[in-house]
Amino acid sequence: xxxxxxxxxxxxxxxxxxxxxxxxxxxxxxxxxxxxxxxxxxxxxxxxxxxxxxxxxxxxxxxxxxxxxxxxxxxxxxxxxxxxxxxxxxxxxxxxxxxxxxxxxxxxxxxxxxxxxxxxxxxxxxx
Numbered sequence: 001x002x003x004x005x006x007x008x009x010x011x012x013x014x015x016x017x018x019x020x021x022x023x024x025x026x027x028x029x030x031x032x033x034x035x036x037x038x039x040x041x042x043x044x045x046x047x048x049x050x051x052x053x054x055x056x057x058x059x060x061x062x063x064x065x066x067x068x069x070x071x072x073x074x075x076x077x078x079x080x081x082x083x084x085x086x087x088x089x090x091x092x093x094x095x096x097x098x099x100x101x102x103x104x105x106x107x108x109x110x111x112x113x114x115x116x117x118x119x120x121x122x123x124x125x126x127x
Contacts, residue, residue, distance in 0.1 A: 001029070007042055014043070014050060014060045021057050 001009075006029050013028070014020050026036050040058070043050040049062035 003035075003038070007039065007047075010039060010043065011047070011049060011062075014058055015062065018060050019053075019057055022055075025058070 010020075010025060010029070022036055022040070025031060025039060029035075029039075031039065040052070043058060044052055047062075049060065050058040051061050053059050
């Protein structure tokens with residue numbers, strides 16, 4: 001498992017549980033002290049998704065309601081809609097905050113290219 005994959009899994013665990021001990025992370029990912037320190041630094045300082053509590057526990061501080069991160073998919077964002085465009089999007093506006101009442105979800109897309117699959121497809125089409 002790469003560091004990036006391990007980081008993604010740790011983020012999902014931390015988000016789901018809210019708090020994780022460093023011992024749990026070491027056991028789950030079979031980390032040595034240096035790897036745990038790297039993971040800790042990335043979560044606390046790099047991504048700013050967690051804070052340390054007494055040198056023993058990580059506490060989730062990232063946004064709630066976000067699904068698990070996608071390791072290789074770029075984050076695509078739409079430019080903000082103008083106020084008059086929002087009414088055309090079919091998303092009701094919250095009267096108190098002026099914010100769309102919608103749920104944001106992350107989509108993971110997998111593209112898999114198998115070696116030799118093109119030759120198999122060409123052979124199948126030829127039959």
